[in-house]
Amino acid sequence: MITGYLFYMLAFLLILFSLGVLMHSSPLFSSLNLVGSMIVLSAMYYLLQVPFIAAVQLIVYAGAVMVLFVMVMMMFDLKHEIKIFSGGFISNAIKCGLAGFFAFTIGATAFMSTEMISGSAKVKTEVLSVKSMAQLLFKDYLIEFEVLGVILLLVAVGAVALSRIKGGTHAS
Amino acid sequence: MGSDLVEVLINSVKLVLIFLLMVQLVPILVWVERRGSAFIQNRYGPNRVGPFGLMQLLADAVKFVFKEEFVPGKGHKLIFYAAPVVALIPGALAFAAIPLANTFHLEPFMFLGESWGPYDINFQGYNVGIGIVFILGVSSLGAYALLLAGWGSANKYSLYGALRAVAQMISYELALGLSIVGAILVYNTFDFHSIIAQQAGALSFTISGRELGIPFLPNWGIFYQPLGAFLFLVAAFAETNRLPFDLPEAESELIAGFHTEYGGMKMLMFYLGEYGHMLVASALLVTFYFGGYQLPFVSHVMIEDMLKSFGLGINMANVLTAFLFFTVFMIKCLIFLWIYVWVRWTLPRFRYDQLMDLGWKTMLPWALANTIVTAVVVFLARI
């Protein structure tokens, strides 16, 4: 029962933060609301009984990726861009049209798929412990794990190369 | 939070008390810092307000409360006010996850005419099964307080100070996380209680089936992971922006860094957050490498039996043992906090590029080497 209350409260907070991401005109406030939604997502992972994934979500997403986003948003003075993007008839029409399209898509999907509402969906009930996760990573999917390391290396190379296009790290 | 009313009550009071413990430690720490720095610099510290100057911070806090409420003109009000509040939260959440004493058992007792059942009271705010990973996650949220403070002040130098402070913080989070991997390799678990339990007794380890031991040394983590402990200590210094790594908030650099425009109680809340992080780092160091709340060579069962033989009831003996171990833990933490103060007034400050070079080019490779060597040694020893 407590889990039920917790879930509804966290879901409400998540919807609130996501709406905040969409509706602020300044990208910095959108990023801060996204941080809030990442933290609430971590709490929901905890409710799903995978505490390790919840902590990893906090460390990597809320603590590294979103710090990058917020840092970058703070570096720029975007008043001119904000003014161009909000207001005006065409931009408002595009926004309302897109929102309506998404709402229609979601509604139609929910209306046409009746299996999900029956409530007897089979949820995997095996407990995902850290040990079984380690077995999966290092025994069953070993090649994929090593490829992941190489992909991370590629991202590092790409980021450094991108930053050097217009004069490099010593251009300030 | 508990099955019946008394347990819920005990757990809530425990949470509030642990947070207030962190808050109350700050005046004591500031007094230790000011008197300690005066002692190191061969002068008197504050010694007029109250006995030995102990009421100095109380007087300062009262003065702060009456300061004028100030928001910089172009600053964003909500973010400017939110930043000190956000600075408090990660330290408090992390400190409540660390066990401060052993779990003790309460037999059924009478209270208000009813018998309340047997309880197992855990001297910890909450016991998250994944221990250290949770603390790392929550500590990495501390970067947001700096960013919000720097941006909400609408001061270019505050923003630069905040960006540099965040860059320093995230660089040393890598070394912090990696130095813990060595300790986890040795202890095979994330949970704090089993890490502390594995540090009981005298130093002994098994190599290829044979058991070696040194009977006069306690089985503490520092003897298994000396390099890891040192790396953790240095990374903790850099995480909490303490000297020798406090360039982002030093007085002659970038004015005062990210908290230039703050005054009064909001500034005090930033200090609360910083000392809270120091306390969490000391508590983690004690838990991983110095035996946690245990006295060396003594287990809590021995002390409970000794107290019971003096004629005390079971409940009273258990509670007294827990408080004894809590005192031991706090004494160990205070020793490390004194080391923080000592290092601050001894070493000169690093330049920013020296600091970043140290984080990326020195500490990260050494932490990796520590991990590799520990893994190979564990593998060879347990074959």
Next chain:
Amino acid sequence: MEELVPIIALGGFVALFGTAIVVVTSLIGPKPKQNDVKDEAYECGIPGQFSGHSKVPVKYYLTAILFILFDIEIIFMYPWAVTFGDSITEGYGLQFLAAMGVFIFIFIFGLFWEVKSKALEWE
């Protein structure tokens, strides 16, 4: 998972504590009198020499991206470290060690390349 309730409760309590302090001090202290000089950014007392945004060096961005990458690699080491002892007793310790060894080698190679290419030179 009922350990979430104390975490949320403590977080809410600390936020309330901080907010209460801020509200109480704003009520007790003297009211701010608007003043043009007070509103300016503090620059060691020199009246507004530098204003507006100047360019922020791209090193901060690079530091944050490299931090994300190495943080992800460290996160992979945590489940490995916890199950390493069990894997030795269950017989496939060498495979675990070799798997992580290759990964750490890729990590070291990335770190070495990044240092050699002077991506993080702070002058």
